[in-house]
Amino acid sequence: MSIAEIQQDTEFLAEERESHVNDFAFMVATKNGSGSQTSNSVLVRSLFHMGIPVNGKNLFPSNIKGLPTWYTIRVSSEGYIARRDTTEIAIAMNELTAAEDIADLPEGGVVILPQEWKWGRTRDDIIWYEIPVKETIRQFKIPSARREQVGNMVYVGVVSWLFEIPLDQVHRALSDQFRGKAGPVNMNYEVIETAWEWARDNLVKQDPYRFAPMNLTEGKILITGNEAAALGAIFGGVTFASWYPITPSTSLIDALLGYRHLRKDPENEKDTVAVIQAEDEIAAIGMVVGAGWAGARALTSTSGPGISLMSEFAGLAYIAEIPVVIWDITRMGPSTGLPTRTSQGDILFTSFLGHGDSQQVVLLPRDPAECFEFGWKSFDLADSLQTPVFVLSDLDIGMNNWMSEPFEYPDRPINRGKTLDKIGLEEFFAEKGEWYRYRDYDRDGIAWRTLPGTDHPRAAYFTRGTGHNDKGEYSERSDDWVENMERLRRKFETARTLVPAPAIETSPELRIGIVSYGSNDPAVQEARDRLRADGVDTSYLRIRALPLKPEVITFIEQHERVYVVENNFDGQMTSLIRIDMPQDNSHVESLALGDGLPMTPRFVYESILNMEQGQNAQERTY
């Protein structure tokens, strides 16, 4: 099938609506801080327990209380978990945004809204369910501080009846949510049950949508990327973490605190993971650099503005060769930007973080499972390479609950890299007759280090950001400087061999290649399926780390056209690719979204289709 024959189907939605069972999306509009997150999590968990592939994406404002917030939930019998930018069902609980929320519904859509608004039916091509939120709540003795939050359980009850979520699943989800605490579970459940009964007695089901149990979530887990990252760090041997509060990275440290009981010292029940809240991000990374230098497995977690503040220390750690792990849960910048929206906008800055000539190692997880994997692997890499390792997650992975495969236990023992203890140092001297901190004995750019506290008269060395020779001595000589930089370049080439390889699926046609990374994966996967259904076969390479592996360049060279899909405005990964393949890159096209929201399959599908049709038109002209 040639491109010319493809019937472009931009009516993405029409196709999606063919099935009304387990294949739709709904949106809950509430006020921030009203406690709706609990209700929405209960819905997502209930659907997950029903075996239906589900995602929940929180689109929230930078605000504690009062501003509008939206939560989208998508179910897909085909297992797609990418965000959809359209929803069939609106649960409009915020009067301020209701007009827009209702206007955005497609024909045949459904709106659920409070009766007491007396809104009136402003569209006749959608289905209306007015529900008694205030009246339901009035029946219960609920402390006024809790009223708004529990009020959000009314829509949970109505949704459960309308779209057929069994109440026992809702109860189980509530129990998960409140960790089994009977008080809140019962109070919320009574409201849900009452609302459910009201719906049964008063509503007439007019829409075709419903949920039906499946078994597609069996064995899977539901977790956020930040929790997964913290857990990975716990299994990776983290002993020190320092941080400064910043959305969306804070929950990573919260989770670390929550999981550190797994690493109590059995002798005294004390902690072996230090978690220190710093006065700013400069101090946070300073502490981590000090800890890493002393031999700890140290991490900090931050987001864009914090990365900016960390750049001087990142340069120091790079040149002084100190292992540290830095998580950047990326949000939208520059500056304060959109602090509660997602992006992949820090990748170019981070990969060269530090003034002068510095190239950093960066890992790019796609989901919570890879956050766990890179959570422990990042420490092995940092120790092996004696350099900072950045892990670039984002708000979408970090803060939203993702359906994930269960995490796999580390498949290799802890690797502390080239570290000499007292005996190691004695053996080193016996074999080589010398030991110098920055001498490249193995020709892989990585030298041998000692830790403070090593009981050997020649273990000490002087760590500095100033120029030094391979003995670690202060030097302003040009030849010493250049020699050191050449070794660091060799080390970077060693890093290229050690970082995780890309995930590649090659189509035999080798015409169109998609390159992407991180949280875009579900959107790219779904878009590829749709493109394939339209006769457009694509290959797909998902980058998992920087420096770019040779496989990336080979893949790009193999394909006639390559689309680099990413969630930033400038197409930053495209720039990085062009740096690594300065020739023959004219067939590399950037498809960059960068609107603050998680990547959608529609953007990938439509962009590629449009580009391919343009391409086709061009081919016909010649």
Place this chain on the structure above:
Amino acid sequence: MPRNARTNALGLSRNDYRGGKSTLCPGCGHDSISNQIIRIAYELGLEQHNVIKMSGIGCSSKTPAYFLGRAHAFNAIHGRMPSVVTGATTVNNELVAMGVSGDGDTGSIGLGQYKHLLRRNVPMVYIIENNGVYGLTKGQFSATADEGQFLKYYGDNDLPSIDLALEAIVSNCTFVGRSFSGDPGQVQALLKASIAHKGTAVLDIVSPCVTFNNAPDSTKSYPYGREHEIPLHDIDLLAPDFVEEREEIMIEDYEAGQIIDVPMHDGTIVRLKKTDRDYDPRQRVQAIQLLEEARMDNLLLTGLLYYEEPRMTLAESENLSDRPLTQLPDNMLRPPREALDKLMQSMT
């Protein structure tokens, strides 16, 4: 210890405690302080492999290269030495951290980290080599320069100076000393006492810059220090083993009330013997009053300005394991497979 001993208790000579050759200006106060560090480390028999020499950026921060050559050192970035020490000492509580900073490194770019270090009571000796001027960048005023001072290239300083000892006291530092690099005996005594202290010990030492700030009217100059230093007390250090023996000898020379004994965490006694004025450094309000008097009258009052029973160190208040976190065996760094399986089970 015998007077002419060639080696100390560890069998090391004083030479074994030296570092590289100084590249500072001849006569720099900082070199004198480095020499006192070498001397007391030798006398105390410090195990250098457990010492970490830490610094920021500036003339003072270069000095760790000039003493204790067998100790690990970290010359970090400008004003951020406190955070690096915080990380290192938290993960290895056996390390003895000696930090050297200057008035620019601590009083300007690093003031925030300085105050937060003190708040956390990170165990370390924090030496400020205070000369009131930026040396490496050629003679700018620092934040501790005298109000009304005139400097050749930068003219008049109309801003009041920051007293880094006062900043330490109000930040709940539990050991604050002030000294003058031209008074080596007192520098040595305060250094020894500060090493025995549990928590952050600040030593703000006036250490003249012979190139940019040594005019007699500068309070940070040699001439001024030599003429105006007023020691608050004479300081004796009674090592734990010698306490009883020495006590008898000393008490005879002083009447009651003229001696204040301050016991340190490791058993060392810091004995303060009265000079001209009555001063008890264990009274915080009195310490603040003293520094106010020093400010009003431009007095160089030296000695142990403030001391209080140390509160918990950072690692203690974080309830961290007593063993160094850097020495945990691998099986304590990674929970067993069953722990992960159980967690995964609970999430399905």
